[in-house]
Amino acid sequence: MGEGAPIPSNEAERLKEVAKFCPAGGDSDEVFDKIVAMTSAYFNAPITLISIVDEHRQWFRARVGLEATQTPREVSFCAYSTLDNSRLEVLDASLDTRFKDNLLVTGAPYIRYYAGAPLITEDGFTLGSLCIIDTAARTPMSALDVDMLNGFAELVMMRICHMRSRNFVDPPTGLFNRLKFEEDIHQTIRVKSTCEVYAIDVIAPKFLNDIVKALGYIFAQDLILAIKSRLQKLLPDTCLLYKISPTRFGFILKEQQTPEHICENILHNFKTPVACHGIPIPMQVGIGVLPILKSQELQQDWLRLVVSAADEARDRKLGWFLYEPQFDAAQQRAFMLLSALPEAVNADRQFSLVYQPKIKLPSGTCHSVEALIRWTHPVLGNISPAEFIPLAEKTALIASIGLWVLKAIIQQAVAWKARGLRLLIAMNITVSDMESAEFVDTLIHEVEKHGLEPADFEVELTESMLMTNPKEVIRQLERVRKFGVAVAVDDFGTGYSNWAYLKKLPASTVKLDQSLISGLCTNKNDKKLVKTLIELAKGLGYRVVAEGVESEEVLELLTQWGCSEAQGYLIAKPMSSKALEAWIVQRS
Numbered sequence: 223m224g225e226g227a228p229i230p231s232n233e234a235e236r237l238k239e240v241a242k243f244c245p246a247g248g249d250s251d252e253v254f255d256k257i258v259a260m261t262s263a264y265f266n267a268p269i270t271l272i273s274i275v276d277e278h279r280q281w282f283r284a285r286v287g288l289e290a291t292q293t294p295r296e297v298s299f300c301a302y303s304t305l306d307n308s309r310l311e312v313l314d315a316s317l318d319t320r321f322k323d324n325l326l327v328t329g330a331p332y333i334r335y336y337a338g339a340p341l342i343t344e345d346g347f348t349l350g351s352l353c354i355i356d357t358a359a360r361t362p363m364s365a366l367d368v369d370m371l372n373g374f375a376e377l378v379m380m381r382i383c384h385m386r387s388r389n390f391v392d393p394p395t396g397l398f399n400r401l402k403f404e405e406d407i408h409q410t411i412r413v414k415s416t417c418e419v420y421a422i423d424v425i426a427p428k429f430l431n432d433i434v435k436a437l438g439y440i441f442a443q444d445l446i447l448a449i450k451s452r453l454q455k456l457l458p459d460t461c462l463l464y465k466i467s468p469t470r471f472g473f474i475l476k477e478q479q480t481p482e483h484i485c486e487n488i489l490h491n492f493k494t495p496v497a498c499h500g501i502p503i504p505m506q507v508g509i510g511v512l513p514i515l516k517s518q519e520l521q522q523d524w525l526r527l528v529v530s531a532a533d534e535a536r537d538r539k540l541g542w543f544l545y546e547p548q549f550d551a552a553q554q555r556a557f558m559l560l561s562a563l564p565e566a567v568n569a570d571r572q573f574s575l576v577y578q579p580k581i582k583l584p585s586g587t588c589h590s591v592e593a594l595i596r597w598t599h600p601v602l603g604n605i606s607p608a609e610f611i612p613l614a615e616k617t618a619l620i621a622s623i624g625l626w627v628l629k630a631i632i633q634q635a636v637a638w639k640a641r642g643l644r645l646l647i648a649m650n651i652t653v654s655d656m657e658s659a660e661f662v663d664t665l666i667h668e669v670e671k672h673g674l675e676p677a678d679f680e681v682e683l684t685e686s687m688l689m690t691n692p693k694e695v696i697r698q699l700e701r702v703r704k705f706g707v708a709v710a711v712d713d714f715g716t717g718y719s720n721w722a723y724l725k726k727l728p729a730s731t732v733k734l735d736q737s738l739i740s741g742l743c744t745n746k747n748d749k750k751l752v753k754t755l756i757e758l759a760k761g762l763g764y765r766v767v768a769e770g771v772e773s774e775e776v777l778e779l780l781t782q783w784g785c786s787e788a789q790g791y792l793i794a795k796p797m798s799s800k801a802l803e804a805w806i807v808q809r810s
């Protein structure tokens with residue numbers, strides 16, 4: 223086998239080109255098959271191969287006369303072409319010092335004659351070769367045959383390039399796709415010292431999905447085409463538009479232009495709905511802008527950054543958002559928190575519960591508390607649930623947090639019961655807790671196992687929980703109610719709040735949102751609204767709790783209006799169970 227096939231000096235770059243042009247495992251292709259068949263017939267060669275030389279092997283994109291689909295690189299004849307991009311002809315391998323010990327010469331298929339024409343990219347990298355092989359020695363090829371073999375190799379290269387460009391196109395729109403976008407960003411940075419990359423979210427993926435369901439796939443496709451032609455008109459003539467995901471476009475600006483100007487122009491234009499088959503469809507546009515400097519050439523995840531900036535722009539209704547390093551820092555923190563959560567759930571001391579009392583009005587006595595979770599991260603310190611709960615809700619981790627809280631509350635209830643203290647304990651739950659039977663099963667099981675009273679527990683949920691799988695959520699909530707545990711609607715009076723939603727929920731308590739309560743004394747509208755909400759909710763038989771009570775005046779008004787209970791910093795901040803016990807003793 224000698225010392226094996228040589229390695230060219232530009233090997234690392236060459237391998238990248240191979241991965242780009244000839245990703246391994248491509249489907250068989252009729253054109254390649256035809257070319258090898260023609261080459262084999264023309265040269266009367268028993269074996270003809272299109273061989274791609276990878277890091278450790280050569281593999282055959284198409285082949286005639288050989289069973290094997292690949293061989294190790296060290297026995298590859300074709301690998302020699304990668305050295306100097308030149309044609310290789312071996313008349314009798316058994317007499318050639320480079321090949322006489324080669325396993326393919328000493329054993330099957332007993333190669334004697336070999337002629338290979340390199341497959342060279344525009345940038346001058348050899349991917350492999352088109353080669354003919356005979357088991358008998360031959361005399362040198364004529365000049366005409368050399369031209370023919372080179373000609374066939376050029377055909378192979380044309381096909382390779384064609385297949386690659388096909389990989390670059392988003393067929394429904396005919397635009398270049400994400401792959402090409404990434405490649406062009408690299409190319410631009412290489413040539414220019416700086417550029418700006420834009421990602422445009424035109425429509426929420428869920429909304430597009432709804433459109434497909436309601437109006438059909440063709441309609442959705444035509445809508446995207448209409449959006450595309452609108453966008454194209456808004457970009458400078460020389461600027462290419464790319465389709466980088468089902469609901470996202472992208473473009474690259476090379477000249478210094480102010481993003482304000484470009485973005486405001488697009489946003490302004492898209493305030494007018496896009497008409498498709500005569501139906502006006504409103505757009506929800508978010509644009510992310512990412513400036514890139516040549517010095518950042520090695521950073522690879524531009525697409526992630528610009529796409530998150532666009533998401534951010536749409537989620538926060540900012541219109542457009544210029545990527546800022548601290549924004550990425552926020553993402554990295556989110557990532558760090560999420561990856562630390564599984565350990566926190568299992569660790570002994572990271573999570574804890576604090577309790578905030580609610581007092582009855584007008585008596586001021588305390589019979590119920592809300593449990594609130596606290597997380598002390600070993601390095602980052604205290605993390606607010608307002609930060610980590612919404613993050614966890616986007617992952618499967620939220621379920622284990624819900625179960626952790628449930629078990630901790632049960633333990634606390636057992637401890638309080640043993641000390642003769644009876645309190646209604648409310649816990650905050652999220653939609654995932656009610657989307658399957660597991661949480662409610664555990665709740666029922668734990669309460670029964672410890673001989674506790676279901677009536678001593680309450681779950682707090684927001685109405686937004688009904689937005690996703692309402693049927694299952696309601697089914698589980700009904701089980702909760704039937705078991706005897708109370709259900710409270712949290713943050714009432716904001717967001718989706720309406721009575722129709724409320725009626726669908728098997729709730730016993732309404733908690734008025736703190737944003738309404740805190741402005742009560744200064745905001746006339748809030749005053750009217752809260753008074754009406756209390757009257758209506760009580761009229762419908764709900765217990766009404768006001769949260770976020772921070773001043774005596776507010777407490778006074780709520781008492782006058784007949785609010786059932788109050789909770790807030792004025793009364794007490796959330797505290798440890800020990801502190802709560804002392805607080806209760808001190809009040810009585």
Ligand code: C2E
Nearest residue numbers: 594595607608611627650651652770771772790791792796
């Ligand atoms: P929430 O359920 O609306 O809880 C009320 C939040 O307001 C708590 O913040 C509480 O400490 C705070 N608060 C209470 N009184 C006042 C007041 O007078 N003024 C002001 N400005 N704030 C007051 P916290 O503990 O940071 O919790 C934030 C949110 O995190 C909660 O909002 C709840 O949605 C969520 N959360 C907390 N604990 C849990 C939990 O165990 N499970 C789940 N799923 N979510 C939880």
Ligand code: CA
Nearest residue numbers: 592650682712
């Ligand atoms: Ca709550």
Ligand code: CA
Nearest residue numbers: 712713735769
């Ligand atoms: Ca609340």
